[in-house]
Amino acid sequence: xxxxxxxxxxxxxxxxxxxxxxxxxxxxxxxxxxxxxxxxxxxxxxxxxxxxxxxxxxxxxxxxxxxxxxxxxxxxxxxxxxxxxxxxxxxxxxxxxxxxxxxxxxxxxxxxxxxxxxxxxxxxxxxxxxxxxxxxxxxxxxxxxxxxxxxxxxxxxxxxxxxxxxxxxxxxxxxxxxxxxxxxxxxxxxxxxxxxxxxxxxxxxxxxxxxxxxxxxxxxxxxxxxxxxxxxxxxxxxxxxxxxxxxxxxxxxxxxxxxxxxxxxxxxxxxxxxxxxxxxxxxxxxxxxxxxxxxx
Amino acid sequence: xxxxxxxxxxxxxxxxxxxxxxxxxxxxxxxxxxxxxxxxxxxxxxxxxxxxxxxxxxxxxxxxxxxxxxxxxxxxxxxxxxxxxxxxxxxxxxxxxxxxxxxxxxxxxxxxxxxxxxxxxx
Numbered sequence: 161x162x163x164x165x166x167x168x169x170x171x172x173x174x175x176x177x178x179x180x181x182x183x184x185x186x187x188x189x190x191x192x193x194x195x196x197x198x199x200x201x202x203x204x205x206x207x208x209x210x211x212x213x214x215x216x217x218x219x220x221x222x223x224x225x226x227x228x229x230x231x232x233x234x235x236x237x238x239x240x241x242x243x244x245x246x247x248x249x250x251x252x253x254x255x256x257x258x259x260x261x262x263x264x265x266x267x268x269x270x271x272x273x274x275x276x277x278x279x280x281x282x283x284x285x286x287x288x289x290x291x292x293x294x295x296x297x298x299x300x301x302x303x304x305x306x307x308x309x310x311x312x313x314x315x316x317x318x319x320x321x322x323x324x325x326x327x328x329x330x331x332x333x334x335x336x337x338x339x340x341x342x343x344x345x346x347x348x349x350x351x352x353x354x355x356x357x358x359x360x361x362x363x364x365x366x367x368x369x370x371x372x373x374x375x376x377x378x379x380x381x382x383x384x385x386x387x388x389x390x391x392x393x394x395x396x397x398x399x400x401x402x403x404x405x406x407x408x409x410x411x412x413x414x415x416x417x418x419x420x421x422x423x424x425x426x427x428x429x430x431x432x433x434x435x436x437x438x439x440x441x442x443x444x445x446x447x448x449x450x451x452x453x454x455x456x
Numbered sequence: 457x458x459x460x461x462x463x464x465x466x467x468x469x470x471x472x473x474x475x476x477x478x479x480x481x482x483x484x485x486x487x488x489x490x491x492x493x494x495x496x497x498x499x500x501x502x503x504x505x506x507x508x509x510x511x512x513x514x515x516x517x518x519x520x521x522x523x524x525x526x527x528x529x530x531x532x533x534x535x536x537x538x539x540x541x542x543x544x545x546x547x548x549x550x551x552x553x554x555x556x557x558x559x560x561x562x563x564x565x566x567x568x569x570x571x572x573x574x575x576x577x578x
Contacts (some may be wrong), residue, residue, distance in 0.1 A: 410543065415511055
């Protein structure tokens, strides 16, 4: 998720072309981050120290970490920690960028700082963003005080990542009393709370969900494709209903529905979370404890 | 193996379930898209096992279960729900359901439920 979110930002800022981003993401999947780059990124080594170790490594058959310990630059415990970090998505992304000579580490760090400022993130938020841990990243983008809404968004995003696209990206949420859609699948739940979960997309964007979930290739958003998206929403609501049930909150699902070319209107605000699934924009539309009207 | 009737309003859900069950060597002898159709198909087809979704339009799965059990007290029905809620499970078992599985589907969970229910028949 980190690579797709930050990469999209770099493309929007014209620091990177989409084609180069695709190359980076492809390499990221395969790259093993060099320990030296991690150490510099983590401020455990200076660039000069990393270069000296690399120079020695060129003619000594020893591992980077072992040389760093011998030269007194790192402790064994620090080397162990660096080894743990090698799989980190932020680090694999910057490794891919530097491997392909697209941006230097300094340029990447400057871009990251710009991302932090433009998105109003604190340094702690930035560490959460770089962690690649979805549970730490989602709250950065979902701007609501309502735990019901944030809980349902969390389940939705995690289920999309788990069942549809592990490389999905997310953008900051926004609220509105209405939402105009081209295609939307929705399902309500009722009981101790009433909630609505919808997935909306323009054109054939919802096929990114339908095709994967149904393991079928739909030519267009026909009733069978909508059925697949509805069933996916049904699974998400079920998972959330189970979680609420374990906290003593009882809700039950009603049959899902789909609509074309219309508008949702709510008395209280809808929460809308843009996500990218297989690079196609889909919006998660959620409401809690407010009457919803569908005009379609 | 077992002759199975699938009752679920979602074509996607029926398709995924059919794939798992046929992969496990069972025969799908019918499909219904709501509880009312499920009752009609049960009377006609007399399956070994019915898989019954709970949330459906026209007639929900619990109501359909009760009708089928009234028709045939020995009917074997496995309830399917997207919500693993205890209350639904308790209510379904009270009405005579033989087992319970949750969505998203897990192949092993489904085939295990079928084996347990078939085992009860022996």
